[in-house]
Amino acid sequence: MKIAIVGAGGVGGYFGARLAVGGADVTFIARGAHLQAMQEKGLRVRSALGDLHLQPVKAVSDPAGVGPVDLVIIGVKLWSTEEAVEAVKPLLGPRTGVVSFQNGVDAIGILTRHLERGHVMGGVAHIAALIEAPGVIRHHGTLARLTFGELDGSASPRAKTFLHACERAGIEADLSQDIQRAIWEKFVFLVGLSGMTCLTRTPIGPIREEPFTREVLRDVMGEAAAVARAKGVNLPEDTIDRQMQFTDSLPRDMVSSMLGDLRRGNRLEVAWLAGAVVRLGKEAGVPTPLNRAIYAALKLHANGAAHNDG
Numbered sequence: 565m566k567i568a569i570v571g572a573g574g575v576g577g578y579f580g581a582r583l584a585v586g587g588a589d590v591t592f593i594a595r596g597a598h599l600q601a602m603q604e605k606g607l608r609v610r611s612a613l614g615d616l617h618l619q620p621v622k623a624v625s626d627p628a629g630v631g632p633v634d635l636v637i638i639g640v641k642l643w644s645t646e647e648a649v650e651a652v653k654p655l656l657g658p659r660t661g662v663v664s665f666q667n668g669v670d671a672i673g674i675l676t677r678h679l680e681r682g683h684v685m686g687g688v689a690h691i692a693a694l695i696e697a698p699g700v701i702r703h704h705g706t707l708a709r710l711t712f713g714e715l716d717g718s719a720s721p722r723a724k725t726f727l728h729a730c731e732r733a734g735i736e737a738d739l740s741q742d743i744q745r746a747i748w749e750k751f752v753f754l755v756g757l758s759g760m761t762c763l764t765r766t767p768i769g770p771i772r773e774e775p776f777t778r779e780v781l782r783d784v785m786g787e788a789a790a791v792a793r794a795k796g797v798n799l800p801e802d803t804i805d806r807q808m809q810f811t812d813s814l815p816r817d818m819v820s821s822m823l824g825d826l827r828r829g830n831r832l833e834v835a836w837l838a839g840a841v842v843r844l845g846k847e848a849g850v851p852t853p854l855n856r857a858i859y860a861a862l863k864l865h866a867n868g869a870a871h872n873d874g
């Protein structure tokens with residue numbers, strides 16, 4: 565399977581490297597020092613699931629020379645999505661799938677505004693990974709799962725081919741018949757995890773153990789679920805219980821990637837997490853006071869340490 569990955573960071577770099585080792589023909593569309601390091605020294609993944617060193621790597625800045633592929637994976641941060649879509653266009657053939665594994669619930673809307681709907685698929689990544697140094701991806705913990713699917717729920721040939729590519733690469737993967745629901749379920753969970761870990765600057769352990777912060781965590785997730793239902797997403801009744809159970813299964817010292825970004829003074833995706841709950845809640849007439857407060861507390865840091873006065 566011919567796969568192009570736009571954005572070779574934590575998500576794109578980790579899963580792309582595994583897919584390439586598993587036999588897929590993977591090209592990374594990357595830039596800057598990370599691209600240069602991949603071209604010169606290959607791509608390294610450091611992971612409890614097995615280190616790997618992909619050398620040589622197909623990595624380019626300009627997608628024009630790559631030609632049509634079977635699948636494009638979008639692995640950029642959400643503020644780069646529109647720019648990434650431009651990089652996708654030269655990679656499209658008539659049946660190419662384009663799947664975003666970004667967080668939040670906005671990616672499919674952005675992709676369908678810029679590309680023909682038939683190209684667009686949906687995806688969710690469960691992993692904690694980042695670029696540790698140019699050319700090096702660090703995977704924290706052992707969670708590394710992809711869920712993806714067609715917007716109409718069909719088991720299309722391209723979706724099945726990607727599932728097989730994941731299986732050959734040893735990647736835990738699910739082909740979902742209701743990818744919107746899977747995207748919103750992760751959103752509900754992550755709005756809670758990212759909001760509460762960033763607000764308290766604390767890993768999940770103490771937040772879930774202290775009854776008061778646990779209750780607030782649950783309510784933060786509850787606002788996101790209420791917005792989902794108001795928008796017609798078919799979330800099961802027990803969504804919050806299941807997301808709390810999942811939260812209880814995480815390592816005690818687990819933080820959200822957004823807290824990692826906050827600590828490092830990086831830009832934050834908060835506009836697409838708590839901010840999206842507020843924005844979509846307003847549209848649907850659902851009150852979201854907790855996410856409003858979280859968004860207010862983090863918005864001043866959203867452009868990174870270099871851009872705030874604090």
Ligand SMILES: NC(=O)C1=CN([C@@H]2O[C@H](COP(=O)(O)OP(=O)(O)OC[C@H]3O[C@@H](n4cnc5c(N)ncnc54)[C@H](OP(=O)(O)O)[C@@H]3O)[C@@H](O)[C@H]2O)C=CC1
Binds near residue numbers: 640665691692
């Ligand atoms: N990291 C994780 O563990 C998880 C992340 N996610 C989601 O996945 C998405 C990606 O996150 P993550 O992997 O952490 O991001 P990273 O910042 O690690 O990687 C993104 C990479 O894409 C590059 N990039 C941005 N725009 C372009 C472009 N137009 N062309 C080529 N390269 C580009 C960036 O370069 P530059 O630095 O120069 O901008 C960077 O190297 C986010 O939405 C995130 O929420 C989901 C689950 C887990």
Ligand SMILES: CC(C)(CO)C(=O)C(=O)O
Binds near residue numbers: 692754757819821
């Ligand atoms: C919680 C986690 C690590 C799960 O994939 C995540 O997506 C994030 O923190 O951004």
